[in-house]
Amino acid sequence: MRLGVLDVGSNTVHLLVVDAHPGARPVHYSSIKTTLRLMQYLQPDGSISDAGVERVMETLRIAKAHIDKEQLDELMPMATSALREAKNGEKLLKRIRKEIGINLQVMSGPDEARVTFLAVRRWFGWAAGRIMLVDIGGGSLELAIGNDELPEHAMSLPLGAGRLTKMFLQSDPPSETDLSNLRAHIREQLPPAQEAFGQRKRADQFVGSSKTIRSLARLAGSVVDGVGPDDLISLSRWRLDDWLPRMAQIPADARRALPGVTQDRAFQIVAGGYVLSEVMHAFDIETLNVSPWAMREGVLLDYLDRLPQSIEKPATKR
Numbered sequence: 291m292r293l294g295v296l297d298v299g300s301n302t303v304h305l306l307v308v309d310a311h312p313g314a315r316p317v318h319y320s321s322i323k324t325t326l327r328l329m330q331y332l333q334p335d336g337s338i339s340d341a342g343v344e345r346v347m348e349t350l351r352i353a354k355a356h357i358d359k360e361q362l363d364e365l366m367p368m369a370t371s372a373l374r375e376a377k378n379g380e381k382l383l384k385r386i387r388k389e390i391g392i393n394l395q396v397m398s399g400p401d402e403a404r405v406t407f408l409a410v411r412r413w414f415g416w417a418a419g420r421i422m423l424v425d426i427g428g429g430s431l432e433l434a435i436g437n438d439e440l441p442e443h444a445m446s447l448p449l450g451a452g453r454l455t456k457m458f459l460q461s462d463p464p465s466e467t468d469l470s471n472l473r474a475h476i477r478e479q480l481p482p483a484q485e486a487f488g489q490r491k492r493a494d495q496f497v498g499s500s501k502t503i504r505s506l507a508r509l510a511g512s513v514v515d516g517v518g519p520d521d522l523i524s525l526s527r528w529r530l531d532d533w534l535p536r537m538a539q540i541p542a543d544a545r546r547a548l549p550g551v552t553q554d555r556a557f558q559i560v561a562g563g564y565v566l567s568e569v570m571h572a573f574d575i576e577t578l579n580v581s582p583w584a585m586r587e588g589v590l591l592d593y594l595d596r597l598p599q600s601i602e603k604p605a606t607k608r
Contacts, residue, residue, distance in 0.1 A: 291363040292319065293593065295586040296353055298394060300328050300372040300428025300452045301501075302554060303349040306586045307360050312594045316587065322356045324349045325554040328372040329428060329452035337377035346382060350390050357392075366589050369394040370402060371429030371450060399446020403432035405588030407441045410497050412591055413583045419494030422487070424569055425584065426502045426562050428452035431569070433483055435493055443490060447479055451502050451555075451562030459561060463541050472561060476568040484572050496575045498525065499584035501555060502562035507580045508550025509533060523580040527570045534563050 291311060297304045304323045308316035326349050331342020338346070357365060373379045374396045387393050397405075407423050414421065423441070425432040429450035434441035458464075458472040498507070503525070510533040511525040537545065538560050545556040555562075570578065 292360065293590055294357060294360060294362045294365045295589050296357070296365060296367040296392065296394075297586050297589075298346075298350070298367070298369040298373060299326070300370065300450055301558065302326055303353055304586065305353050305356055306590075307362070308590060310590060310594060312597050312599050316590050316594075320356075320360065322353065323554075324352055327428075327452065327554075327557075329450075329456045332372075332376070332456065335377060336375070338372075338379070338382065343378075343382055343385075347386070347389065350386060350392060354390050354392060364593070365392075366593060367392050367394045368585075368589060369396045370427060370585075371399065371446075371448075371453075374398070375429070375448075399430055399432060400444045402427075402430070402585055403434040403444035403446060404440060405592050406432060406499055406585045407434040407436065407444065407588070408439050408591055409583040409585070409588035410499055410581045411439045412587075413581050414495070414497065414579075418497075420491065422493035422496050422573070422575075424496065424498045424503070424566070424575075424578065425500045426451055426498075426565055427500055428558065431565060433487065433569075435487060435490055443486060445483060445486065447483060449476060449479055449565050451558040451565065454561040454565065455558040463539050464560060469538060469564070472564055473568065476565055477572075480568060480572045487573065496573075496578050497581050498566070498578040499581040501552075502559065503566060503578070504580055504582070505550045505552065505555050505559055506530060506533075506563055506566060507578075509537070509548055511580065525566075525578045525580060527567070527576055527578075530563065530567055530570070534560070534567060537563065 294307045302323050303326050306321050307319040310316040331339045333339050406425050420437050423434040427450045431447045431449035434444035436442040459468050507523045507525040510529040511523050542557040545551050546553045
């Protein structure tokens with residue numbers, strides 16, 4: 291069957307289409323991504339500006355045109371922290387349903403962490419042991435830990451890379467004062483998570499997901515022999531801390547020339563890097579292994595798990 295996940299995030303609107311059936315690995319069919327940068331449109335009262343609303347509608351019309359072409363058996367349309375927290379988010383969701391015909395389901399922060407954890411567990415397998423997940427989005431940071439396919443504890447903090455860029459990095463490149471204020475804010479937000487996770491058994495393996503972490507790993511990480519056909523990308527804390535001050539001195543437009551830093555992430559990669567550094571220090575993480583699967587894959591896997599199981603392999607669409 292052909293399945294699609296539409297992920298309306300803080301930074302991008304991403305449509306992922308796969309061919310899949312229960313018990314099988316989803317096979318990539320197509321992927322369409324449009325830059326949104328919704329955090330730039332947030333107003334002081336917490337609402338999305340009129341310009342931001344129209345930008346959302348524009349990107350979703352583009353996504354809808356692709357959805358209609360793909361002849362999907364099922365579409366899972368998801369919205370995350372930016373729409374979840376916006377003061378006028380519910381009004382915008384209703385407009386999207388009425389004018390575009392997409393019924394976005396708003397995911398809670400813990401639900402984001404839960405399905406991402408499922409994807410990470412399936413990617414690394416049971417041999418990975420106890421896993422702690424770190425996922426940095428545009429609006430929020432998700433953390434989860436557990437031995438099984440679902441985490442025993444998951445939480446979300448308002449420490450997304452786009453959010454913190456808008457809040458603290460006023461100059462380009464950011465000033466030392468900007469960076470100092472950013473670090474102080476991250477450190478103020480982490481103690482509840484440190485307390486909650488500190489009461490639980492330490493993980494055997496620490497895993498990062500999300501485009502921000504994958505970009506940082508391509509910039510400052512290394513590749514080691516992985517499981518199966520894919521190599522394992524890992525990011526050490528000392529390499530990240532070595533790169534951060536140098537990257538912070540580069541203007542946003544020039545960062546896209548760095549290895550692994552794409553145009554749509556260049557403006558927020560510094561804030562994302564500082565969040566990851568502070569998390570790795572707070573939880574004493576020396577090395578973070580990077581998962582190519584994240585929330586979208588988790589949503590697909592969760593959907594497939596709920597379908598009736600069959601020993602017959604469904605026919606593939608052509």
